[in-house]
Amino acid sequence: MTTTHTTVTASGSTLNGKTALVTGGSRGIGAATALRLAREGADVALTYVNGEEAAAEVVRAVERLGRRAVALRADSADATEAAGAVARTAEALGGLDVLVNNVGVGVLGPLESLSLAEVDRVLAVNVRGVFLASRAAAGRMGPGGRIVTVGTCMTQRVPGPGGTLYAMSKSALIGLTKALARELGPRGITANIVHPGPIDTDMNPADGPYAAGQAELTALGRFGAADEVASMVAYLAGASYVTGAEFAVDGGHAA
Numbered sequence: 001m002t003t004t005h006t007t008v009t010a011s012g013s014t015l016n017g018k019t020a021l022v023t024g025g026s027r028g029i030g031a032a033t034a035l036r037l038a039r040e041g042a043d044v045a046l047t048y049v050n051g052e053e054a055a056a057e058v059v060r061a062v063e064r065l066g067r068r069a070v071a072l073r074a075d076s077a078d079a080t081e082a083a084g085a086v087a088r089t090a091e092a093l094g095g096l097d098v099l100v101n102n103v104g105v106g107v108l109g110p111l112e113s114l115s116l117a118e119v120d121r122v123l124a125v126n127v128r129g130v131f132l133a134s135r136a137a138a139g140r141m142g143p144g145g146r147i148v149t150v151g152t153c154m155t156q157r158v159p160g161p162g163g164t165l166y167a168m169s170k171s172a173l174i175g176l177t178k179a180l181a182r183e184l185g186p187r188g189i190t191a192n193i194v195h196p197g198p199i200d201t202d203m204n205p206a207d208g209p210y211a212a213g214q215a216e217l218t219a220l221g222r223f224g225a226a227d228e229v230a231s232m233v234a235y236l237a238g239a240s241y242v243t244g245a246e247f248a249v250d251g252g253h254a255a
Contacts, residue, residue, distance in 0.1 A: 097141065151246070195254075198217075
């Protein structure tokens with residue numbers, strides 16, 4: 001029986017020579033992921049909508065690690081821009097090996113309070129944009145391509161009211177991931193999804209007004225750090241025999 005192993009370069013990095021796109025990479029989990037992939041040896045593109053200076057700082061941080069980086073303004077709610085970010089990444093970095101579908105919007109509230117405009121935007125960003133970016137990436141990736149999507153712990157457990165739209169949009173990504181794994185597997189491309197729990201970010205700080213209740217829902221009783229999610233994404237970006245799988249990085253939220 002022949003056993004193969006993941007190749008690790010002399011520097012210890014698993015992604016040397018690879019190129020990656022992280023959507024929504026200017027802050028939070030996206031920024032942590034961009035930096036983690038760079039530490040593993042990848043050149044990184046990241047998208048942003050409003051945080052131009054934050055995106056530029058992530059680029060500078062990646063460059064300090066000795067890797068190439070580019071920030072691309074792209075609104076994933078726009079069908080052209082969602083797919084176009086993949087083409088722009090390939091042009092800037094010379095190809096695309098890893099796509100991290102991190103961008104997402106969350107609108108919480110009672111069913112009757114959700115406007116049609118809110119429904120349309122959440123589905124456009126969280127579902128359609130991810131589909132279009134993944135399709136565009138699949139068209140450019142060769143064997144060894146990796147698609148990693150960021151979901152949410154609310155696909156596994158919705159602990160209270162108000163999460164119908166967000167949970168629905170993120171749950172759709174589970175089906176997308178499994179279907180991508182089946183369709184792209186023969187080409188040597190993998191697709192996986194990571195479900196973060198409550199993570200300490202600017203949008204949801206660990207010392208925020210609702211943080212205590214969120215922490216109590218986890219088995220570990222605390223918020224996670226963005227880099228704890230990024231480490232799982234980086235693992236999947238380098239793993240060769242893992243596809244169509246869900247990974248909870250949620251502190252036991254779904255336990």
